[in-house]
Amino acid sequence: MASFDIVSELDAHEVTNAVDQANREIQNRYDFKGVDARFEHSDDQVVLWAEVDFQLQQMLEVLRSKLTSRKIDIRCLEVKDPETANMKARQVVVLKQGVDQALAKKITKLIKDSKIKVQSQVQGDQVRVNGKKRDDLQQVIALLRGAELELPLQFNNFRD
Structure with a gap:
């Protein structure tokens, strides 16, 4: 029979590479100069850190483009609501598998x-x-x- x-399933290695590329792009972008903005990747989620809500939205678009260029379907992303406190904004993106x-x-x-x-x-x-x-x-x-x-x-x- x-x-x-x-x-x-997600290719964990490709996800790690996409997050690293997104971090490099954020560090080199003019509108993020002097801003503490970064991506942190763990097993099943990516955490976006920035100073304001607006920057999180831009970072999310960068992450989506990097994942798409590495042939990872973005339907596996579950974007949570952003949290802001004390000049810090944080947003969690869960990677569904x-x-x-x-x-x-x-x-x-x-x-x-x-x-x-x-x-x-x-x-x-x-x-x-x-x-x-x-x-x-x-x-x-x-x-x-x-x-x-x-x-x-x-x-x-x-x-x-």
Whole structure:
């Protein structure tokens, strides 16, 4: 039986490179001269630090452009509201990974409604799709690529 996994993953190395590039660009920009503005990257989030709200919006655009140029889909970003206190502004951008339960149910419902002869099952933060024919699995991949979902999807472990 042929199968594949539907996952939503980020390349951590590319994210780190994009954040480093964004930091370099912010340090070199004229409108940020003499301003304490920076990006801090941890495992699943990027924190933007600046002096005012307006600068955070500019920094967010720089971050999005750097991520896009490194082929990271910006639908995986969850931008939180900015926080300001004592001449400091801070904004958290969460990097979403994994297929959560609600999205997994939506994916399995989409597959079942399409009447393609495959079975799908949720396994943690991924969805496994099994079928007898390779063509059926490719139809499912095409269906999901055409669907408007809130997270970018990747298709791993395609086995024939």
